[in-house]
Amino acid sequence: MPRPIKRISKAKGLPPGTLVHIGEKKVEKVKMTKIIYDVDHFDEKECLNIEECLAHKDEPGVHWINIDGIHQTDIIQKIGDKYGLHPLVLEDIVNTDQRPKMEDHVDYIYVVLKMIYLNDKGDLIVAEQISLVLGNNYVISFQEKQGDVFDPIRDRLRNNKGRIRKMGADYLAYALLDAVVDGYFVILERTGERMEALEQKVLISPIPKTLHFVHQLKSDMIFLRKSVWPLREVISAMMRSESKLISQNTDIYLRDVHDHTIQVVETIESYRETVTGLLDIYLSSISNRLNEVMKVLTIIATIFIPLTFIAGVYGMNFKYMPELGWPWGYPLVLGAMLLVGLVMVAYFKRKKWI
């Protein structure tokens, strides 16, 4: 359940700023795309090598370079050299265990955040690290593997939908952030469904495996919170930032993302409380079951033990037991037994046990 952290695979003692990819290698080939656009123009191409993407750096318009796959550190290094990124920023880009954060490096703003999705089997929440570098007229985005989360934005750019082509690089960065946060809602909805299904199971058939699922859900919530919680501060820091890279027009959009992030965090918190409640239901369902089991045992034992005793009495071999000779002895005893049994049943009925 605890997701062990992997950072130590970094050879300890390496100087800071050394580019070593930390984390699972999720794709074979790195995919690089470059989009240059302004109100009137739109140019999109897939680069075969990184040099192609880095060319024409000073062409007018907003440049968006998207890198899918971060394990080839030489690519990252070349981008860093071209755009003058700090070695520690490059180290953070290739180390996928970063906590969401925002760093203002005057010439550019560096943002790390987590994209959340379900794994292929659909039973585990996994996170992918997204790095954004927002410069004067460019955004460079790094994903661990290809994904369709940014496709709607590409689509809006291509078809000139909404105001995105009219705005600057900061608006593009906002749009990417917004796309990631939108993805959280999908996960939350799925989690809500899992929780509802689990609640039914917990009430009806509380087996240990159910408990296992409850704990996995709880663990997922802890994981989600850890990934999303710092994002609040990140976006809040961007809003408060006095960087000239973020125009005042974009502020109101950031506030919108900020609201959504808070909504996500609050939903996670209320889900966590609900999961804790599930555990309580589980425990009391177990107690109820035990109660039911004990009632059956008690009813059967309490009815038959006295009857068996009576039978035992008349199974004794004393020579002088007058009842044994009575012609009505046997039916009388049977009747007495029936009576005792009925009294017991009536007692349990009154106790509402049966």
Add this chain to the structure above:
Amino acid sequence: MPRPIKRISKAKGLPPGTLVHIGEKKVEKVKMTKIIYDVDHFDEKECLNIEECLAHKDEPGVHWINIDGIHQTDIIQKIGDKYGLHPLVLEDIVNTDQRPKMEDHVDYIYVVLKMIYLNDKGDLIVAEQISLVLGNNYVISFQEKQGDVFDPIRDRLRNNKGRIRKMGADYLAYALLDAVVDGYFVILERTGERMEALEQKVLISPIPKTLHFVHQLKSDMIFLRKSVWPLREVISAMMRSESKLISQNTDIYLRDVHDHTIQVVETIESYRETVTGLLDIYLSSISNRLNEVMKVLTIIATIFIPLTFIAGVYGMNFKYMPELGWPWGYPLVLGAMLLVGLVMVAYFKRKKWI
């Protein structure tokens, strides 16, 4: 139990500011009313189309436009165009999953909050989103469906009760807020009654269904808190706001609503603690029951098992068992059995089990 969030039904990737109604469609027809008033005049009418409501925008007096039903986005769009509202505000109005918040757009103040009421069956707390736009001389209020929560205010306006006709649009906005917060108290009182009834049930007949009700109540409390908690900040932000739209005279009234909101929040918190306590009572009631069941079993078994053993001994078929031939053997054994039984009963009496 977890109320899944619905925001994702928004087609992901739509540009921000696109008007798509998110949430349940609660009425068929949108109802639009317009009231214009000042100290001396009062004019109320139901508009057949939105253009009618938007006409005479510059007539003197306070204008109150109330829209019941927000699924017709063209109406919202026209209001937004007429009054110059930001596209994101319009998006928030039609998206009913907003967190309560207050946004100061200089020319107008936008407030979202939640109205709380019981559903028709009276067993579930549901929320409706209320949006208020407070401008220089106008208030536009949006409800998801028709409701009588604002009727008393209409009444006070019509009959010129209190100071409402003498004050400006900010006082009207306050009055609407106050009406919504007053509604919380009704829900809290009902919840308090449900809680008292539930406590009786938990103490007297703790069945699993009771547990279900306890958890539903807990879930209701989490839901309530999530709806009301941010309202504190909203009203607090309005009080601290330096907007010229809120006059200093209104501040003291806002402080009053603020006090009420804090009272609501604290009551919710203490209800939550009480519900948690109910769960504890439930669990210990279950334990008590188990104890009681086990005592009955133990008493019966402990009395009769030794007696059955004695009967078994004299049911053995050994040839040489002198007791069997004794004339007083049978009554003596019966007496011994009685004695053993009485000793047991006395023991249990001393243990206070019976």
Add this chain to the structure above:
Amino acid sequence: MPRPIKRISKAKGLPPGTLVHIGEKKVEKVKMTKIIYDVDHFDEKECLNIEECLAHKDEPGVHWINIDGIHQTDIIQKIGDKYGLHPLVLEDIVNTDQRPKMEDHVDYIYVVLKMIYLNDKGDLIVAEQISLVLGNNYVISFQEKQGDVFDPIRDRLRNNKGRIRKMGADYLAYALLDAVVDGYFVILERTGERMEALEQKVLISPIPKTLHFVHQLKSDMIFLRKSVWPLREVISAMMRSESKLISQNTDIYLRDVHDHTIQVVETIESYRETVTGLLDIYLSSISNRLNEVMKVLTIIATIFIPLTFIAGVYGMNFKYMPELGWPWGYPLVLGAMLLVGLVMVAYFKRKKWI
């Protein structure tokens, strides 16, 4: 257990500032007293009607008007008119569900707080609302019913004890606050005694009724905290207040009350923790009992079930059972039974069950 809030009895939709008495009517007749004093003079009288109390408003000295009973709203209204109190303040005075608070209205300071005492049966903590209006040279105090909490202060005024006659109206207000806070200590001491008694009960005889008392105590603690907690802020606000109505000399006395309030709050918190601990003791006492019951059952059953089996074997009716014919068969079997029983007893002794 949850004390439902009553505010909704206010006819919803009434304009704010409407004087409607909310809460239980605790006395029949309103009692009004007026005291005017300075270092040299002391004048005390009971007023027959409110006009009598309001006369001589500008006479030199500190004026203290005390009103016992707040259900006659016309009296409150007349005081409000005479002293220029804001309608919302008057509404708060007659609405007994206020949260403790302090409002600085420049010309006067309005303070609401809760007096706590045990009900007549001594088993429930109830609260009464006290309102204080501190003006330039006057204090007006409102109680829900007659009580002796202010008597010692009257006494000190009459007999010129301590410095109270030498100080101004702010010192009088402090003295009244102090008297109320002193009352909390009485309640806390009683509660401490109840708690100690309950702890004995929980350890010795944990019956469901005990649990009920534990929960009542917990509920009392929640209620107390809700009443006292905001008082800290109230007094703290008075200390920090820059109102000219509170002289610097009085500040140090307010700090003293502030310390006492913190002491009360901390004691309530530690009582709450203790009550939570009581619940744990209760639950483990119940578990212990169950353990004890099960041990008795297990010991008896485990000893006699094998013996009964042995007796059953020799009660079988096979023709060829050589043991049955042995002269020593019966005593041997009895001996074997005794041995088995003793082995069992020894086993339980080693297990420390008996």
Add this chain to the structure above:
Amino acid sequence: MPRPIKRISKAKGLPPGTLVHIGEKKVEKVKMTKIIYDVDHFDEKECLNIEECLAHKDEPGVHWINIDGIHQTDIIQKIGDKYGLHPLVLEDIVNTDQRPKMEDHVDYIYVVLKMIYLNDKGDLIVAEQISLVLGNNYVISFQEKQGDVFDPIRDRLRNNKGRIRKMGADYLAYALLDAVVDGYFVILERTGERMEALEQKVLISPIPKTLHFVHQLKSDMIFLRKSVWPLREVISAMMRSESKLISQNTDIYLRDVHDHTIQVVETIESYRETVTGLLDIYLSSISNRLNEVMKVLTIIATIFIPLTFIAGVYGMNFKYMPELGWPWGYPLVLGAMLLVGLVMVAYFKRKKWI
């Protein structure tokens, strides 16, 4: 367990500043000592009456007056008069229910704190109130009874050890504070030992009395925290204080005490968590025991109940039961019984119950 607060024994209604000793009277005779020292001189004497101690107030050097026993309020009053202490300070000195606090009265600083030690039986943590008045060139310390906690400081003064004789009154006050905080560590070490011993008991023999000790420990922790927690703020306030009575040289020493206090507080917190853990261990030990008891019962009953049934079958008196006539009937049945028993035992072995 709850330590009732005693403050109410103060006759309610006494004017503030009235000197009434609140708390247990811990010594018969008040002991007063006076030490005057500077780098070169050292003069120590025990005063027979308070006037003797108060004489020579203006002699050069640091004056340290120590009062052991605070129930003779006339002594406190005379000191107060001589040194110009505020009546509320005097009231706080004789009222032993103060919360640790620091008050800056410009001419002097008043500090209250709690000394902690074990009672004579060594099983209960008790607190004694220490008051310090730090003036220009004097420190007056008040203890409830004679104790050796300040002896090492007297010793350092006498023998001119360390820098204490070279420093001023503020350093003396620091040294006294440090001595008290050092005492906390002793108590914490003892408590740690008690906790370790208790943990062994809880794991090995969880009887109700153990639970009682666990709760006493928890209660002790609550008590300790309440006594020590505010001390952090006290020392922090002294550090931040801009009083000219505390020189900058002493600040670094205060920071040292501050660090120690934080260490004490954190240790208390982690002890509290450990005690809570002990309760969990206790509860699961109880559950384990119950499990063990039930296993024994189940094993015995499950083995012998079927066997007894078989014996019962062949104890029936039907005329036509062919098995009864078989020569090998008895040994066969015995063999079958053995087989059933062995199967049961094997089943339990596989279940790992035995």
Add this chain to the structure above:
Amino acid sequence: MPRPIKRISKAKGLPPGTLVHIGEKKVEKVKMTKIIYDVDHFDEKECLNIEECLAHKDEPGVHWINIDGIHQTDIIQKIGDKYGLHPLVLEDIVNTDQRPKMEDHVDYIYVVLKMIYLNDKGDLIVAEQISLVLGNNYVISFQEKQGDVFDPIRDRLRNNKGRIRKMGADYLAYALLDAVVDGYFVILERTGERMEALEQKVLISPIPKTLHFVHQLKSDMIFLRKSVWPLREVISAMMRSESKLISQNTDIYLRDVHDHTIQVVETIESYRETVTGLLDIYLSSISNRLNEVMKVLTIIATIFIPLTFIAGVYGMNFKYMPELGWPWGYPLVLGAMLLVGLVMVAYFKRKKWI
């Protein structure tokens, strides 16, 4: 489990600043090394005595003195004299119970932190205290015993890897901090593995010993948090510090360590939550086991007790029991018994107990 604090072994009453080594003596011989380096030069030597290390204090380049072993207080004293360290700093260096902290003494910065590693048996987390003194052109580091944690840094210095030789003493201090924080990740990974293993055990075979391990893990988490938590503030204080000893270039590196520390703290917190979850799983596993045991007992007893009763009835010795004479009596009764047994089994099947 509670790790008792040892500070009291300090003879109480010693003047502050007295050098007494507190804590376990972990090595026999103190090892002292000195490295002097700048971009072009690198000089490393092991000093035989402390004077050798302290010589050439003013040689150009960064001086790094590393002391392994702090029990020889004369060495610490000499370093303190040479570099003008405050006596309280020296006291803190030799007292290994310090809380991580940072003190700015203008001429030098003093930092205490905890290095964490597993003990030799690998089952307990232990802490070693590291003290750093950062001066103008020197860093003095104190360890309790020799360790390889700083070896990679020595290596980077020797081989001029990365930028370390180009930077000043502050960068060296940062590198040492970073090395210590890197060590936390190793411990966390190990702990994560222990936790996963423990979770399997808890689900599959919940024996009391498992509980013991769970509590040890919890205790380890409390210990870890206590050691690491204050480090956040330490590094944060260094970042915010306006000391001229820390250049602005180093700030970004400190921010990096700060991020890592937060990551460590958050991981510890989520581990703590997971451990708490383990306890819940343990308790419900125990409950499940009890349930299973009780089911077996109930099934066996409920099937055989009625059958034994039937056998008992026909074992009675009444003269007139017609069934006994029926030729088919015995098989009929056997058949009836079989039927009863089957009905019972069917009942349990339907209940899903078997």
